[in-house]
Amino acid sequence: MAKLRFFPVSYDVDGRIVLVVGDGAQALQKLRLLVRSRARLRLISACPAADLAAFIAEHEVEQVALGLCPCLIKDAALVFIASGDEQQDAALSAMARACGVPVNVVDRPHLSDFAVPAIVDRAPIAVAISSDGFAPVLAQRVRALIEAALPPQFGRLGALAQAIRTAVMTTLHDSASRRKFWARIFDGEAGRLALDGHGEQARLLALQGLREASFAPARGIVYLVGAGPGAEDLLTLRAHRLLQSADVIVYDALVPEAVLAMGRRDAERLSVGKRKGRHSMPQDEINALLVRLAGEGRMVVRLKAGDPLVFGRVGEEIAALREAAIPFEIVPGITAALAAAADSHIPLTLRGVASHIVFATAHGAEGEEPAGYEALAASGATIALYMGKSVADKAVARLVAGGLAATTPAVAVENAGRAGRRILRGTLGDLPLLVKREDVTGPVLILIGPAIAHASDALAENLAAALSAAA
Ligand code: SAH
DSSP states (O other): OOOOSSOOOOOOOTTOEEEEEOSSHHHHHHHHHHTTSSOEEEEEOSSOOHHHHHHHHHTTEEEEOSOOOHHHHTTEEEEEEOOSOHHHHHHHHHHHHHTTOOEEETTOGGGOSOOOOEEEEETTEEEEEOOTTTOHHHHHHHHHHHHHHSOGGGHHHHHHHHHHHHHHHHHOOSHHHHHHHHHHHHHSHHHHHHHTTOHHHHHHHHHHHHHHHHHSOOOOEEEEEEOBSSOGGGSOHHHHHHHHHOSEEEEOTTSOHHHHTTSOTTSEEEEOOOOTTSOOOOHHHHHHHHHHHHHTTOEEEEEESBOTTSSSOHHHHHHHHHHTTOOEEEEOOOOHHHHHHHHTTOOSSBTTTBOOEEEEESSOGGGOOOOOOHHHHHTTOEEEEESOGGGHHHHHHHHHHTTOOTTSEEEEEETTTSTTOEEEEEEGGGGGGGGGOSSOOSOEEEEESGGGGGSOGGGOEEHHHHHHHHO
């Protein structure tokens, strides 16, 4: 295994002197980074360039117009050298080393005791990215990814943690209950208040939570989380964060492996099935399972495909949790209809063409007839039909009987928003062909309505041709 030459550590510079030696752009670049720390900054520069001089005038940087000497170095915690001249750099580095003070020479690793990583600064949280000096551009790229993942106000969560840390350490004595408490603070209302800038309210709420946690046995919680259509990068940041701190992940068969893999490594994973034709756990057993797991004080993520509130039978799970007085929160996800529309470039609403959208199921609950969407269809709505593949013939018959023309544009998207996507385009009258198709094995979302005429031709196969060819 490759080993690190530069081991990342965080160095305490609070109130200590840090020296920067140089007159030009590189010294300025180092100072720009260092002013974000609590160090006392001293610039050793006889004739600073104009922008360097302007910078130190605006920041708390003391200028010393002498050359570097051991008497200046001996009080310093760190020395940065950017003289720009190789020989001078070498001499200055040797001087710092002789004084036993760690030195960094810009762009000269052989003269340096330490390197400065790329930093994502969300003080008090900081992420340092090091590439052992070999690939600074790669490190910058990683930095850009992390910058995007951490909102600018992320540090407020760190400030909240700082404000209550001592209380947490003295109140909760084992690391498991502390971990659970922190997870609940960061994912819950207190965390949200902190991120929104209500630091004091967040602190009080968190302390109240801490008092409750200290005398009540650990209380579990269930997060009903939408996993989106299946691509990992269509998961929300909140869903990702919860998956990372879950004790147990209870998931449906439609949730792909790649999304599950984003959960905490040692979280227990329980499949509750639910894919047409495969064995699945009856809904009331799932309800009871959630209540039991949370009742044991565990943090449960109930992961559902798409959005949990769209044909996810989450109403029954919520009722069971309410009855058992188990706290829960719901995290929305991208529902299949939205992914299917995006895949096929279909505006779901379109000025003058489609002014509303219907999320409909082709299967009614437990043998019930599906709700009457024919009237809506006739009004020009875009209909998103879930669970329609195997009953497309019946659904179409109802829509046509309800007054919708068989020539109404329709599209069937298999594996919307995930690998293996297939877009089949045609008319309402073509859809019954789907029923007999055994090669369409992924989940299928059907969109029907006049707006579908605006789907992208380039992306789609012709439904009738593709389906009848294989029939
Ligand atoms: N809660 C889910 C829907 C669950 S019902 C959501 O919001 O998306 C299951 C049905 O959803 C499937 O029969 C299919 O019609 C649709 N579906 C779910 N994921 C899909 C996907 N990736 N592509 C196409 N259809 C999908």
